[in-house]
Amino acid sequence: MKTYSATPADIEKQWIVIDAEGVVLGRLASIVAMRLRGKHKATFTPHMDMGDNVIVINADKVQMTGKKREENFYWHTGHPGGIKSRTKAQILEGAHPERVVFQAVKRMLPGNRLAREQLTNLRIYASAEHPHEAQSPEVLDVKSMNKKNTRV
DSSP: OOOOOOGGGOOOOOOEEETTTTBBBHHHHHHHHHHHTTTTTOOOOOOOOOOOOEEEEEGGOOOTTTTTTGGGEEEOOSSSTEEEEEEEHHHHHOOHHHHHHHHHHHHHHSSSHHHHGGGGEEEOOOOOOOOOOOOOOOEESTTTTTTGGBBB
16 A cells, blocks of 8 residues: 555645634634644645634633633743733733634644644634635534533
8 A cells, every 4th residue: 555645736625614602722722723734634644734724703702621711821022021921811801812712723733834834724703703704614513522622
């Protein structure tokens, strides 16, 4: 048997939309990262961008277990003494709640050029509206995949 290796002509990308309302953040990020890489496909090739285009809606209504809402996100501005932090609750209630989901997905992907390219296929919106109706995305129901995916 020969090992299958996909070529750019073999790649078929789909559009999927995921509703993040009531879904646990880590489980959501894990599913989104797998879809972005294309690991759910039988034709997965590690060095090619095989993944789907993923739209996440209602990012501001994502849930977290334990005390994770009070834990900090840290980043550095690049200037001396420029370390900054905000709690996840402050970010979710602020102007850009989609950044919590984006960072969770980004940190579940490998840290290389291909992962940065695959992240361009991710679109996250804080509300239920998105401008990608023309692509006719399929709905992926994360809540029904596993009862642990939701938090009541």
